[in-house]
Amino acid sequence: MTAPAIAQGPAPLLAVENLKRHYVTRGFLGRGSYTVKAVDGISFAIARGETFGLVGESGSGKSTTGRLVLRLEEPSAGRVRFDGADITALPQSALKPVRRRMQIVFQDPYAALNPRMTVGDFVAEPLIVHGLAPARSEREDRVAALFRKVGLDPRFAGRYPHQFSGGQRQRVGIARAIALEPDLIVADEPITALDVSIQAQIVNLFQDLQEEHGLAYLFIAHDLSMVRYLCRRVAVMWRGRIVELGPTDAIFEDARHPYTRSLLSSVPIPDPDQERGRQPLPFDPDALRHAPDQPMVEVGAGHFVLA
């Protein structure tokens, strides 16, 4: 079993071991029930200050993975270790200290903010919940500082989300996520819904924050070029499994799994000279079957493939 091997970096901040999430779905008119294996036994580890990319297409289980790590969903099996402590079995009430150290930024900046709460209150909420700034004035100061940190004018704290553009809302979401000064942020497709001209702003913000606070990111995305730009290591998910995991350059230049290759060949390149005449590698999903307990094989330094 290589799961622990993959999950054991040098003193990882987050280690995920053989994590599973299965849903049992019942058809509308009781047409049998079937199990959806959203996440089906994955393992990885993230070091402090590292940006770890998780890529895959819709339905691959990458977002579920992010939610499982945060215990927003309960895993069916496997464990999540955070800073060495197993948090898988902790009751929700005992999670509070852990939640201070792990936060999430969502994809849709329109759905991620409470439309009935001022953005200032929204950013201040984690401080209140954790009793970090009991005095009102202190709290306001901290919220103002957070606003400045993410590039928002603190005078906007009294406004409601609909008065902001998509990029600004995403900044609000980030301000809330870093309010507790976490060690890890799960960024669940944080730039997908943004216009191209705004994406770069947010990505740069992520990088600045990482430099300043030593944050680790679990960066979930389907935009491979941005993942390549941001992440040191990448895992490729397909149908609930990690099919390939390794250093970014190894994955992009020496992909071993057919799915990874097909994926890489499908990404359009914004250069007519290169893009013209490029043929995406075909990939027949039905031809590929992984046994449930199939181990990953190390093919290079830290480069694993589900053979």
Add this chain to the structure above:
Amino acid sequence: MGARGFFRALAASKAGMIGAGLVALFVLLCAAAPLLPVPEPTQSNLRARLMPPTLSWDAIGAHPLGTDNIGRDMLSRILYGGQLTLAIGAAAVVLGGFVGVLLGILAGFRGGITDRILMRLVDIQLAFPLMLLALIVAAALGPSVRNLIIVLALTSWTRYARIVRGQTLALREREFVQSARAIAASPWRIMTRHILPNVMTPALVVATLELARVIILEAALSFLGLGVQPPWPSWGRMLAEGRTYMASAWWIAAFPGLAIMLTVLSVNLLGDWLRDYFDPKLR
């Protein structure tokens, strides 16, 4: 959508404006009844019964809307009757709304067994023919304003509960609620700060539509003898009492009927406009 934007949008909508204006006018008029120069609504003069409406002020006692079947001033009864009708309607809507919103949020947020029990309750309530329920309750407890409010609220809570539950189910998956869980906010905090404010809008829309429905229902219950206790009037009761005279003294039934129709109409207009205003798809 601050208050200013709300009123600006209201002013821009003719229907919403008419609805809101009429509702405000009715409420004001009825509330101001004691200040207006009208006789007591219960003061009767048998010798001056069934007087037709008149604009002439030198007619006996001057009854602009005429007198009813035992000689009470119709205008006064319409104004005071409005107090009771609107108060009962508002109370029933608030009571039904409170229970419905509470249970709807609980069912939607807690899910599982809580949800199933509450939804079965809704089924039972819906399978209960409400007019008959009202009759039975009134026959068992006797008609009174309090019982009327309870009966009306009973028929109304399911509508809130269903809509609020649906909204809550959707909200529960919304990312800001997930985000609240991610910062370890308590379920109480999530329900009160994140879900409740976001279901209040649809609940408010339901409330306006329910207010209209409840006013109509009060009239029907009065017809079946389950209205408010005399001699204090409500529009429904006045309409029900006046039905015998519809052809011989039209004003006894026509004015309360008109009052009900106009109120229900304007509340509905307001409700429709609110729904459009709050509909994210239209904004």
Add this chain to the structure above:
Amino acid sequence: MSSRIARRAAVALAAALWLLPAGLAGAQAQGQAQPRALTIAFAANVNTLDPHNTATIGTDMSVISHLYTPLLERGPDLKLRPMLATAWRMVDPTTWRFTLREGVTFANGEKLDAAAVKWNIERVRNPQVNARIRPWFRLVKDVNVVSATELEITTSEPFPALADQLSMFYLLPPQWAAQNNPATAVMPSGPYELKELRPGDRIVLGARAGYWGAQPAFGTVTFRIVPEVASRIAALMAGEVDLITNVPPSEFRRINATGRAQAGSVDSTRTFFIRYNNLKPPFQNNRNLRLALNYAVDKQAIVETIFGGQGRVANCGIMTPAYFGFDPAIQPIPYDPARARQLLREAGITGPITIDFDIPTGVYLLSQEVTQAVVAQLEEVGVRVRMNEMEFGAFMNRYLRTRELSPMGYLSLAWPTLDGEGLLSFYETGNIYAYWEDETYTNLLRQSRRTAEPEARQRLLQQAARRLCDEAPSLFLFTQPATFGTSNRVQWQARGDDWVRAWDFAPR
């Protein structure tokens, strides 16, 4: 799920919904189309056709009277007249003898003779049968069949009103009744037979060949159930029905103006009053208060305005001239608010008081108008009244079952046999209806009961009525007019009691 099945089910459902009306359309409505047809509108449902299981004269009993034969019958003049019994007399204070008509049979040939009458009385008295009218025969001790046409009834104590009581007793065929349910099926001996029974809608009767008496003037009689008064008036004005009762006098002019119908009234035998609860304060031992309220209400104005001058003010009591024992000398208590206020002071009431008033809804003509007018007048003399309208069943429950009647309750009384003793017994000490305990009154009543001699009996009843007036255990209001509207096709001999019978009508 197969969509085809579901689709078909949907189509079938839709078709069924539309075929229903078509199916019912086959049953053509009867009514004015046929010559010599009579249509009568009832306000309430006819619940049973079993003459022993109903005491409701206005509907059930009226229909039954067309189908079955009684020993005797009360005519529109409110006098008894022979039916099956050609003669009857009191042999002694506890024995009655009836002579029966010969050769009367039911439609199935069963004889209606003395033995059949005895069987009928025994059916009612049998506790197993649980007949609704069993209380009527409480005093009957024995029934003897002297011959096929001769019958003797003995009672446990004098029962002067037995003949009157028997005028409401209709006779079933014994053998047929043993095998059929008389609630829904009919084996008639009367002038009509059942043609159609549509529960909740209408009952259609047809004249019966082979009836022993005269053939009725109307070949068809239809009773229609129309619960809403405004709809009844509309039906009359539209020419759909020939008789409606309980017409608000305010609508008289409108009905008369159609030229198709006319409205009118006769004095009824039903008197309205407000029952005080004399067993509790404030009315207990407080004659001044009881009288004060009697003075405070302008009964004349109520009769003149609300009833449009129909009916009459109650003569300080509950009897009308139709009753045996009526005393014309007793006069109504006049409207005198000053006297009322004075009496209130004498009653020791100086500050404002509030009295609860229970009012049954939906049963009495114009009860809302009357009670609200009364309450407004009581407020004029400084008595606040809290009105509790309740549905009639709830009212009766408080009145008789839980015995929690409020200090005041709106009520009316009539006694179908028109015997004053029966009517006055509602104030007798110990009667659950009474809410009053007065020894003098009760003694007078009991004395009358032991007296068979009519004049002495009448004197005693008049004395009791006088006592009732003096003590004023109720607020006496008025004798209700029996209002009605008839189509111009018929002439009705209007009557003061509730009976509605085809032979009281004549075609025009």
Add this chain to the structure above:
Amino acid sequence: MSRFLAGRFGESALAVLGVVTIVFVVTRLLGDPAILMLPVGATPEQLASFRAELGIDRPLFTQYVDFLWDAARGDFGRSFQHNRAAFEVVLERMPATLQLAGSAIALGLIIGGGAGLIAAMNRGGVIEVFVMLLALLGQATPVFWLGLLLILFFAVDLGWFPTGGGGSFRHLVLPAVTLATFTSASIARLLRSSVIDVLREDYVRTARAKGLMPRTVVVWHIARNALIPVATMVGILAGELLGGSVVTETVFAWPGVGRVIVQAIEVKDFPVVQAGIMLIAITFVSINFVVDLLYGVLDPRIRLR
């Protein structure tokens, strides 16, 4: 499928049981039938023995258990008042009620459906304002008032229809129109907003982008989809019409179930109240069961998922 049906049936049965239990308890609070049924002048002893005959002097729980046991065997007791099986008393009124409710729904779908569609397709125009104002008025008119007005005008003044009673198609017209006024107003408003929702759907734009004739777009792409929420509404309206047409039944002397129950409540005829409400509840859940199945017809996503 069968598991779904069984589960759905169980839920429905539970709802009916809940309804009837509440009815059972509440009716026992109503009062005493004996007083109302025995003629005036009955003595307290006679009243007591009559109560014993009816079986209403026993402990409430015993009555309830017996009631459940009898009901399970299809016996709902004897009507105190009619002196025959209570279920029979109610059942014989059911066709009239179904006929009236069915006509009201059918009329409501035709008139309300048409009006709602027209209003939505003329969004912002005079027609929409006019139609929606009518619909609002339809919902704002107390039903007995409307009924009496219709009687006065169409039956008394014009003589086109009878004032009331059951029987022929002509008898049905006025009460059905009265009830349908509210139904069609509700349906018109719902369908309008439903159509407006559908109009915003991408597939309507697709249909128009295909250059289809407006009729095809309206019927197959708009109305078909807009009707789906109306199905639920019809289920609920049907429930309201079954028990809630008491007022219309009274005004038009229509011999429906509602009236027989109201009358039974008045005289405390418990078996009829119980049987009647049970019948209505069963009918209601059956209709909604059919509506659920109808969903499958209307919406293949549900049928085939």
Add this chain to the structure above:
Amino acid sequence: MSALLDVRGLRVRFDTPGGTVHAVNDVSYTLADGETLGVVGESGSGKSVHVLAMLGLIPRPPGRIEAGEVIFAGRDLLRLSEAELRDVRGGEIGIIFQDPMTALNPVLTVGRQIAEPLMRHRGLSRARAWARAAELLELVGIADPGRRLAQYPHQFSGGMRQRVMIAIAIACDPKLLIADEPTTALDVTVQAQILRLVRDLKARMGMSVIWITHDMGVVAGIADAVQVMYGGRIVERGPVRAIFKDPRNAYTWGLLRALPDHGRRSHRRLHQIEGQPPDLTLPPEGDPFAPRNPFATPRCFTETPPLVPAADAAPGHLVAAWYDLPRLLAEREGAR
């Protein structure tokens, strides 16, 4: 190549409670027969609205075409009656929309939805239309078309639905295919398949294509010419290579620079375009991009630049800018 489509001065407005949205402002361009035009822009740039407007597919009200002509095959689409326009839509012009999950009617079979335009425009009988629909399904690469025709959209995956949409759009052999962000909602592997399918179909059927997208990568692969839109205006237009290799508008340049370098991993900080997209209810005076443009000249803030041939550029390369981007870039390079 002759012009199939000639858009002149198209101006579209939306009247909303919040004010009038200036969605499309004086858009003019021509599309040659057989040309594939990539229209690029971010949300609110007017790239989708302008094509929907010319086909009469924007809701009116609140939408309104204030000015312009759209000459398609010799006729002005904006002057056609609704009935005439219906003959054009789905017949001569086929359209594919962005979200295949919502663009198909969920309650009708796929076969019916493909057959509809055939029956409508080609007057085919139902049976013939279904037969043709089966051929079309096969053409867009859906196996077992006979069975699939009887299925409903929810039984298809996203990519398959988009193929169905394409089958509908090409059913009547249109002269012009408009694809409104057809791959935005799809996964990249599916996107690649769809792109290839359209390329193949175009090669086989010879139609012109307008491909609307916000993804520069997609445009690079499919378009002959690219048109960049911002704030309801065309800010640059030209042959695909010219746009990518020699952008003359600062927005185009910024957009390309904001993408991470492809093909190799670099740690240069991403170029970011500061600020927010313009509020079209209050369109700024002058160049809409000026407030965000580091190269803006004072004139940019007062006067709207016309779309004119760029100096020293490839033929057909047009730009709307008051500044000379290559010179400014060179200066900046020099200053460093």
